[in-house]
Amino acid sequence: AQQVPDILSPEFAADPYPAYRVMRETAPLLWHEATKSYVVSRYEDVERVFKDKAGEFTTDNYAWQLEPVHGKTILQMSGREHAVRRALVAPAFRGSDLEQKFLPVIERNSRELIDAFRHKGTADLVDDFATRFPVNVIADMLGLDKADHPRFHRWYTAVIAFLGNLAGDPEVTAAGERTRVEFAEYMLPIIRERRENPGDDLLSVLCSAEVDGVRMSDEDIKAFCSLLLAAGGETTDKAIAGIFANLLAHPDQLAAVRADRSLIPRAFAETLRHTPPVHMIMRQSATEVTLSGGTVPAGATVTCLIGAANRDERRYADPDRFDIFREDLTTTTAFSAAADHLAFALGRHFCVGALLAKAEVEIGVNQLLDAMPDVRLADGFRTAEQGVFTRGVQSLPVRFTPVQG
Numbered sequence: 407a408q409q410v411p412d413i414l415s416p417e418f419a420a421d422p423y424p425a426y427r428v429m430r431e432t433a434p435l436l437w438h439e440a441t442k443s444y445v446v447s448r449y450e451d452v453e454r455v456f457k458d459k460a461g462e463f464t465t466d467n468y469a470w471q472l473e474p475v476h477g478k479t480i481l482q483m484s485g486r487e488h489a490v491r492r493a494l495v496a497p498a499f500r501g502s503d504l505e506q507k508f509l510p511v512i513e514r515n516s517r518e519l520i521d522a523f524r525h526k527g528t529a530d531l532v533d534d535f536a537t538r539f540p541v542n543v544i545a546d547m548l549g550l551d552k553a554d555h556p557r558f559h560r561w562y563t564a565v566i567a568f569l570g571n572l573a574g575d576p577e578v579t580a581a582g583e584r585t586r587v588e589f590a591e592y593m594l595p596i597i598r599e600r601r602e603n604p605g606d607d608l609l610s611v612l613c614s615a616e617v618d619g620v621r622m623s624d625e626d627i628k629a630f631c632s633l634l635l636a637a638g639g640e641t642t643d644k645a646i647a648g649i650f651a652n653l654l655a656h657p658d659q660l661a662a663v664r665a666d667r668s669l670i671p672r673a674f675a676e677t678l679r680h681t682p683p684v685h686m687i688m689r690q691s692a693t694e695v696t697l698s699g700g701t702v703p704a705g706a707t708v709t710c711l712i713g714a715a716n717r718d719e720r721r722y723a724d725p726d727r728f729d730i731f732r733e734d735l736t737t738t739t740a741f742s743a744a745a746d747h748l749a750f751a752l753g754r755h756f757c758v759g760a761l762l763a764k765a766e767v768e769i770g771v772n773q774l775l776d777a778m779p780d781v782r783l784a785d786g787f788r789t790a791e792q793g794v795f796t797r798g799v800q801s802l803p804v805r806f807t808p809v810q811g
């Protein structure tokens with residue numbers, strides 16, 4: 407049998423996709439000693455774990471993965487507690503709140519970032535745009551001070567490093583834990599102030615939300631905001647960089663999207679399938695469960711490889727090919743719980759910010775295409791992805807002829 411490279415090896419980090427293929431083929435249920443977890447890589451298995459129709463899995467693993475940096479968030483919850491919490495926060499991320507309150511925030515933040523480089527004819531779409539845009543949007547939605555954006559950026563970078571710290575580097579752990587303290591010191595006085603003087607922002611919406619007589623405490627709101635910075639920042643950041651990297655590598659598809667902007671959701675969905683921002687999500691087995699390749703005992707950690715499942719040849723034709731026109735990507739609107747890919751997970755914890763992410767990508771990509779009519783990669787630059795837990799391109803230098811206006 408072919409040897410499967412270790413998920414913590416440099417070889418795997420450089421390009422996990424060949425290893426994913428070997429895992430799907432020869433070891434769909436793989437014990438990984440260093441993370442003490444069972445690794446699953448086939449679409450049907452990852453889908454089954456996420457959907458969890460039979461109540462076989464919990465998110466108890468987040469007690470050690472998330473709690474030290476965020477406190478208790480919606481991701482650690484289950485059953486009625488989770489359902490009520492989701493009902494409290496979800497309305498802000500769809501429908502009229504999203505369209506009337508937050509689309510203008512997204513448009514403004516995208517435009518501000520683009521205005522800073524549109525006259526130059528060069529930009530790094532990761533540094534100048536993707537890493538700033540989603541985190542600025544969330545901070546602005548929450549009604550926080552613009553001058554604090556660099557701080558959020560630092561916090562969320564530390565949080566993401568903590569989450570991806572599979573090798574257990576103590577400095578990364580300590581930096582993540584410090585973030586929790588600093589964020590609480592910053593956020594709790596603002597929450598108290600907002601309860602006194604509510605506005606039109608997301609923080610005020612969260613302060614006043616009530617379902618079945620339940621409201622969120624200051625600590626609950628702080629933990630949720632902390633999760634938003636990480637869950638909504640890093641992911642969307644990598645998705646925007648990814649969609650551009652993929653389109654720049656396929657000039658015919660870039661030209662098609664430029665000519666017909668209604669293709670942006672397809673390009674986004676195909677990017678999330680082909681190069682998802684989140685590659686690993688863990689769960690805990692509540693009972694003994696049989697998956698392809700064997701049985702997981704009760705109480706085990708299961709690592710779901712989204713990046714592997716999304717390229718399963720049992721599910722997608724020629725899965726390594728990036729093709730926004732592929733026929734096995736049927737949800738052209740890109741988002742429903744029956745999505746075409748696993749990048750937003752599925753089931754109870756399906757990404758609550760999926761529509762917000764979609765709006766950010768549509769607005770951002772539209773504005774970027776308008777500002778850069780002949781955008782191309784800087785001469786000689788070869789894009790490279792980094793990351794194992796989350797993954798994306800680290801820089802994307804481009805050239806273009808500046809347009810007036």
Ligand code: HEM
Pocket residue numbers: 480481482492544633634637638639641642645683684687688748749750751752754755756757758759760762763
């Ligand atoms: C949940 C991915 C954007 C907020 C999730 C999960 C994934 C995911 C995989 C499930 C985690 C699990 O089941 O353990 C993504 C990707 C995004 C994105 C790929 C961008 C392309 C956003 C945005 C926000 C957000 C913009 C909000 C600002 C959340 C929250 C949850 C979540 C709060 C937890 C939901 C729950 O536990 O019920 N996301 N996300 N995400 N996401 Fe996203």
